[in-house]
Amino acid sequence: MKRFEIRIAGLGGQGIVMIGQVIGRAAVYDGMNVVQTQSYGAEARGSGAKSEVIISDGKIGFPFVRKCDLLVAMNQEAVDKNLRDLKPSGVLIVDDSIVKSVPKNIKHAYAMPATKIAEEAFGEKMYANMVILGAFVGITSIVSEESVEKAVADTFPRKTATLNVEAVKKGKELAASLYRLHSLDLNKL
Amino acid sequence: MKKRSVENVYFWQGNEACAEAALAADCRFFAGYPITPASEIAEHLARRLPQTGGVALQMEDELAAIGAVVGASWAGAKAMTATSGPGFDLMQETIGWAFMTETPCVIVDVQRLGPSTGQATKCGQGDVMQARWGTHGDYVAIALSPNSVRETFDLTIRAFNLAEKYRTPVVLLTDEEIAHMRERVTVPFLESMEIINRRKPKPNEKMFFGSDEVPPMPSVGEGFDVAVTGSTHDEYGIRFTSDPDVHKRLVERLNGKILDHAEEIVETETYNISKCEVGIVCFGCTSRSVYDAVELAEAKGHKVGYVRLKTMWPFPEKTVKQLSKTASKIIIPEMNLKQVFYEVQRVAGDSTKVVPLNKIGGGVPITPEEMLAKIEEEIR
Numbered sequence: 001m002k003r004f005e006i007r008i009a010g011l012g013g014q015g016i017v018m019i020g021q022v023i024g025r026a027a028v029y030d031g032m033n034v035v036q037t038q039s040y041g042a043e044a045r046g047s048g049a050k051s052e053v054i055i056s057d058g059k060i061g062f063p064f065v066r067k068c069d070l071l072v073a074m075n076q077e078a079v080d081k082n083l084r085d086l087k088p089s090g091v092l093i094v095d096d097s098i099v100k101s102v103p104k105n106i107k108h109a110y111a112m113p114a115t116k117i118a119e120e121a122f123g124e125k126m127y128a129n130m131v132i133l134g135a136f137v138g139i140t141s142i143v144s145e146e147s148v149e150k151a152v153a154d155t156f157p158r159k160t161a162t163l164n165v166e167a168v169k170k171g172k173e174l175a176a177s178l179y180r181l182h183s184l185d186l187n188k189l
Numbered sequence: 190m191k192k193r194s195v196e197n198v199y200f201w202q203g204n205e206a207c208a209e210a211a212l213a214a215d216c217r218f219f220a221g222y223p224i225t226p227a228s229e230i231a232e233h234l235a236r237r238l239p240q241t242g243g244v245a246l247q248m249e250d251e252l253a254a255i256g257a258v259v260g261a262s263w264a265g266a267k268a269m270t271a272t273s274g275p276g277f278d279l280m281q282e283t284i285g286w287a288f289m290t291e292t293p294c295v296i297v298d299v300q301r302l303g304p305s306t307g308q309a310t311k312c313g314q315g316d317v318m319q320a321r322w323g324t325h326g327d328y329v330a331i332a333l334s335p336n337s338v339r340e341t342f343d344l345t346i347r348a349f350n351l352a353e354k355y356r357t358p359v360v361l362l363t364d365e366e367i368a369h370m371r372e373r374v375t376v377p378f379l380e381s382m383e384i385i386n387r388r389k390p391k392p393n394e395k396m397f398f399g400s401d402e403v404p405p406m407p408s409v410g411e412g413f414d415v416a417v418t419g420s421t422h423d424e425y426g427i428r429f430t431s432d433p434d435v436h437k438r439l440v441e442r443l444n445g446k447i448l449d450h451a452e453e454i455v456e457t458e459t460y461n462i463s464k465c466e467v468g469i470v471c472f473g474c475t476s477r478s479v480y481d482a483v484e485l486a487e488a489k490g491h492k493v494g495y496v497r498l499k500t501m502w503p504f505p506e507k508t509v510k511q512l513s514k515t516a517s518k519i520i521i522p523e524m525n526l527k528q529v530f531y532e533v534q535r536v537a538g539d540s541t542k543v544v545p546l547n548k549i550g551g552g553v554p555i556t557p558e559e560m561l562a563k564i565e566e567e568i569r
Contacts, residue, residue: 024371034373035370037371
């Protein structure tokens with residue numbers, strides 16, 4: 001049975017929940033069983049936010065992630081708090097335009113200046129979540145690129161969908177230019 | 190990864206599934222007041238109801254919301270409201286009125302962590318008893334509790350069906366975890382769903398509040414003479430505010446029309462209840478951990494079974510009783526401080542040890558591992 005557990009963490013307002021939502025929807029398009037959960041504070045932005053996705057080809061009971069196959073961290077606190085839940089073989093992706101101390105000794109760690117790229121390429125740091133999602137697509141093969149693009153188009157309002165799809169593509173290119181990617185198959189890690 | 194067709198497949202939140210199910214059940218009126226974690230139901234219906242010729246209203250508070258809902262029901266519409274604990278408090282008076290006047294309607298309570306404002310964005314299961322005893326007097330509740338997005342869809346439709354069939358308010362008792370989680374959902378085709386509508390009176394009928402166990406219900410504007418009152422009334426709706434017989438006849442019928450059909454109303458999911466040493470009685474979000482815990486326990490050779498309450502009220506006494514005959518110990522995991530626990534104790538009697546497993550605060554779930562530890566503690 002295939003099963004992947006993904007956690008995305010950062011600050012409220014960074015679009016953390018949206019990343020989880022898009023990954024989840026893409027996995028549905030890929031024909032997989034999915035549960036996506038989220039937790040955030042009572043404030044609209046500024047407090048810690050977390051989104052989790054479990055993708056499986058079997059039944060999913062308990063819907064929360066305990067050990068991550070993949071951790072996406074969008075700020076320093078997200079790294080510090082969640083690193084202990086990353087499996088030894090797990091993949092870490094951080095936004096190193098915000099995370100200043102990227103942990104060493106992680107086997108599969110990727111640093112992506114997503115916020116910086118979003119500001120440079122799209123003039124808005126709010127596209128950072130889709131940039132880092134693009135990196136995720138480039139680094140792993142958990143969900144197909146085609147499904148992610150369709151999921152982005154279906155999740156966002158029509159006005160912003162195109163730019164968000166571009167941001168995903170940008171993120172994927174960025175990941176490819178920074179790392180020699182061979183699309184990790186998490187089953188084989 | 191492999192590809193499949195996505196026809197009829199959705200990636201919905203529990204709250205979206207609830208809203209879509211309401212539309213599928215022919216709900217054409219929604220009134221509510223925004224509250225976390227139920228707001229998505231109102232948002233979704235505000236967009237979708239007008240597309241079906243229905244009406245979605247944001248009222249000034251929850252008192253007005255439930256008032257509008259019972260009004261819409263008497264105008265002939267299937268009607269619903271959605272709220273959470275603090276709003277559910279405010280609705281209790283009118284829920285009693287709906288019960289007394291036999292007004293079909295659906296009240297969704299997405300449970301969050303109380304008392305009072307508590308932790309407004311976090312999950313809890315503390316409204317179980319409120320759903321049963323929230324309003325005053327000799328009231329009998331119907332309350333259903335889903336544990337997945339798909340089941341939120343199914344039980345919302347069932348809530349409407351039971352409301353219409355028995356002419357009574359029905360509570361969908363969901364929780365923040367199930368309401369906010371998104372899942373892959375395969376929705377059945379509309380044609381395959383059973384949708385029940387209230388029985389309408391024949392042209393010269395006059396008894397809308399008795400004689401039949403569930404009397405026919407006219408709508409405003411259909412030309413019937415009908416007085417609708419929360420005071421004790423006879424079969425014709427005429428007030429009798431001190432006659433003991435009329436009161437006894439009315440309220441016993443209102444109780445009986447639900448309790449005498451408990452067997453039809455009650456639904457449970459059971460696993461291994463005739464062969465287990467340790468039993469579990471669970472409901473809502475907590476049951477998701479039970480699934481994993483039972484697998485873990487079986488892998489260690491333990492015989493564990495469970496009863497999951499899809500119907501909370503009337504309480505599924507028969508099935509719980511059956512479990513108590515085989516299991517010498519029953520664990521009740523709840524994200525509250527013992528509510529279903531006492532019900533199980535009452536039903537199971539002294540021969541079965543009833544073990545609470547409670548956790549509150551921060552919306553932190555009871556994990557499968559915590560559940561397994563409790564199972565092993567009881568088996569030792």
